[in-house]
Amino acid sequence: MKNINFNFRIPRLRCYSKINSISTTFFANSKITNFTFSNLKKAEMSSGIPLNPAELWRPKDISNTEMEKFRFVVNEKFNVNLENYHQLWKWSTDNISDFWATVWDYTNIIHSAPYEQVVDSKPMNEIPTWFSSAKLNFAQNLMWCRDKNKTAIISAGEGRPIKKISYHDLYDQVRSMAAAMRRAGVKKNDRISGYISNCPEAVIAMLASASIGAIWSSASPDFGISGVLDRFSQIRPKILFSTNSVIYNGKKIDILPKLKVIVENLEKESLEKVIVVPFNNSISFDLSSIPLATSWNDFLNNYSVVGSSSDEIDFEQLPFDHPLYILFSSGTTGKPKCLVHRAGGVLIQHKKEHIFHANMSSNxxxxxxxxxxxxxxxxxxxxxxxxxxxxxxxxxxxxPSSSILWELSDQIGIILSTGSPLKPESFNFVYDSIQKDVLLGSITGGTDLCSLFAGLNVTLPVYCGEIQAICLGMKIEAWDGEDKPVYAKPADLVCTKPFPCMPIYFYNDDHKNSKYMSAYFSNYSSVWYHGDYVWINPNTGGVVMLGRSDGTLNPGGVRFGSAEIYNIVENFSEIQDSLVVGQKVGDDERIVLFLKMNEGIKFNDDLVLRIRSKIRNQLSPRHVPSFILPIADIPHTVTGKKVEVAVKRIISGEKVAPSSSLVNPESLELYYNIPQLKSKI
Structure with a gap:
């Protein structure tokens, strides 16, 4: 099931995965009325993307979904007659303040002080303030349930039994950790970091930090030393949480040697305490060589509140725009940027997505x-x-087997998901081989907003290869170099109206927010430029993700995304992985396709001819690569993204320093001095 990205919606289940796609913005009923049939056929032929994809699933009854209930509330409250999701979406983006105020009320956001204004009048590139004067706490809104009989966390993993934590016990453990952290000197705006596995302690530490008003940031133990330092050294955490080890692919991996080097570097800045979780008891837990280190239990015991009888967490009441998370850009072209996300923005956005779009509930x-x-x-x-x-x-x-996540689903009632862009063939696989009566949804968004621009929708059909809908309140369009939307044509993904989960700033940016402005407002000064390349279907409202804009292919002035090539190439059984980039040649560029072959398979001319023929027939002659070459490895980031831009720069004659975000940085060396690519650079 390589390269499958699942987002299932069936009773008693929510499973999601990341896909960068987006949905249309301009429906009154179901189709664009001013887009002619001849234009549609021309667009379909030029892009190779079907305007009438197969319908794979349709909801049977939407009347009891939260999305429909919300639509009825809007109709009654504002005396409008919105008949379907597309009309609701249009209303939500035409009436930003009314929409978000209604979401606030409908989703029952816990707050101690009301807001005075939903959003101010500043333009998007001046980063508007949201829900002024409101006071709330993010963690409090995640721990409103304290039922002893209601499961909050199911923890599972390689080499470990399933463990369940109730909402009551989660609250109690967060209370203990938050109290200990306060006694250790943690206060609001302090940075707390986790170099930690996906375990309950990570959630507990994050919620404890948020309850105080500290700012949480985390990195996975599969990050290398430089990758962690490139991130955490910029934000200077006061406390670092970690695990002693992980198990991956059947191997027990000792984290402590890497942790030692990381701590020795961070303690020169602001680090005061290192708290280590004994994640694997079969690995040494000797912390004596690690400065500032103590175990999770010892920290709780040493900083416990003697004689305290309070069962309540002291949730710090904070402004809506108070910092909650620092997330990091992929950093493929330099040190990762530190994106600071506001607590209220993350909260209201995630509530909207989980409750309305996914119809998620306590069941x-x-x-x-x-x-x-x-x-x-x-x-x-x-x-x-x-x-x-x-x-x-x-x-x-x-x-221990390729069916482990399926077995997990049998035990606890879920279905697996993995994380790479969902191709049309993967849609077919799910409906042909897994289950026909299932909502298979894909989502798009990213670190930049810590949420979604578009995603699943329980009230709409699923069409093969497409995102279902733009999320409510997100004014998404596709722009092609001009300040107006285009349809049925590859173009840049932009957001033209403010949204509450925009980062409030970049950590360590200058007073002009130069890095922030360069990241999102340098291409189009007045709207958010996301850096993705998309194709909007005016028939269905779906959008196909075509890759990153900075990796867009542009031979002879014809722009298209790398995903169009991948969707074809990765259906060849001989190929394990691929990378397609443009190489600059004078004022033009030529397409170069690199292939990593499956073990035991040799690269050959027949394969090249078949690939060229398939691309020419399914896409166009313009899409056919100038060169198709074998390569020993394809560079990826630690989050699984193909590193197109760095390779593009290398084969165009630049020297590129490997980024710490690459899982295999040595692979970049393979792309220098390729004889076939030396001509006419």
């Missing part, structure tokens, strides 16, 4: 296969705000 089990180094971990943990049970899985999804 559900919610799983996403992720690590703590990916924003999907933060998204997963926010499922607690619905009262559901979240599943934390740590380890390989294929050990």
């Amino acid at each position: 559900d089990v919610f799983f996403y296969y992720t690590t703590t180094g990916w924003m999907m971990w933060n998204w997963l943990v926010s499922g607690l705000t619905t009262g559901c049970a979240i599943v934390l899985y740590d380890g390989s999804p294929f050990k």
Whole structure:
């Protein structure tokens, strides 16, 4: 099941995965009325993307979904007659303040002080303030349930039995950790970091930090030393949480040697305490060589509140825009940028997505296969705000067998998900081989917003290869170099109206927010430029993700995304992985396709001819690569993204320093001095 990205919606289940896609913005009923049939056919032929994809699933009854209930509330409250989701979406983006105020009320956000204004009048590139004067606490909104008989966390993983934690016990453990952290000197705005596996202690530490008003940031233990230091050295944490070891792919991996080097570097800055979780008792837990280190239990015991009888957490009441998380960009072209996300923005956005779009409730089990180094971990943990049970899985999804996650689903009532862009063939696989009566949804968003631009929708059909809908309140369009939307044509993904989960700033940016402005407002000054390349289907409202804009292919002035090539190439059984990039040649560029062959398979001319023919017939002659070459390895980031931009720069004659975010940085050396690519650079 390589390269499958699942987001299932069936009773008692929520499973999600990341796919960068987006949905259309302009429906009155179901189709664009001013887009002619001839234009549609021309667009379909030029892009190779079907305008009438197969319908794979349709909801039977949507009347009792939260999305429909919300639509009725809006109709009654504002005296409008919105008949379907597309009209509701349009209203939500035309009436930003009314929409978000209604979400605030409908989702029961716990707060101690009311807001005075939903959003101010500042333009998008000046980073508007949201819900002014409101006071709330993010952690409090995730721990409203304290039922002893209701499961909050199901922890599972390679080499470990399933463990369940009730909402009552989760609250109690967060209370103890928060009290200990306060006594250790942690206060609001302090940075707390986790170099930690996907375990309950990670969630407990994050919630304890949020209850105080400290700012949480995390990295997965699969990050190398430089990758961790590139991130944490920029934010200077006061406390670092870690695990002593992990198990992955059947191997027990000792984390302490890496942790020692990391701590020795961080203690020169602001680090005061290192708290280590004994994740694997078969690995040494000798902390004597690690400065500032203590065990999880010793920290709780040493900083416990003697004689305290309070069963309540002291939730710090904070502004809506108070910092909650620092997330990091992939850093493929330099040190990762430190994106600071506001507590209220993450909260209201995740509530909207989980409650309305996923129809999630306290009866559900919610799983996403992720690590703590990916924003999907933060998204997963926010499922607690619905009262559901979240599943934390740590380890390989294929050990001890390739069916381990299926076995897990049998035991606790979930279905697996993995994380790479969902191709049309993968949609077909799910409906042909897994289950026909299932909502298979894909989502798009990212670290930049710690949430979604578009995703699943329980009230709409699923079409093969497409995202179902743009999320409510997100004014998404596709722009092609001009300040207006285009349809049925590859273009840049932009968001044209403010949204509450925009980062409030980049940590260590200058007073002009130069890095922030460069990241999102340098291409189009007045709207958010996300850096993705998309194709909007005016028939269905779906959108196909075509890759990153900075990796867009542009031979002879014809722009298209790398995903179009991958969707074809990766159906060849001989190929394990691939990478397609543009190489600059004078004022033009030519397409170069690199192939990593499966073990025991040799690269050959017949394969090249078949690939060229398939691309020409299914896409166009313009899509056919100038060169198709074998390569020993394909560079990926630790979150599984193909590193197109760095390779593009290398084969275009630049020297590129390997980023700490690459899982295999040595692979970049393979792309220098390739004889076939030396001509006419």
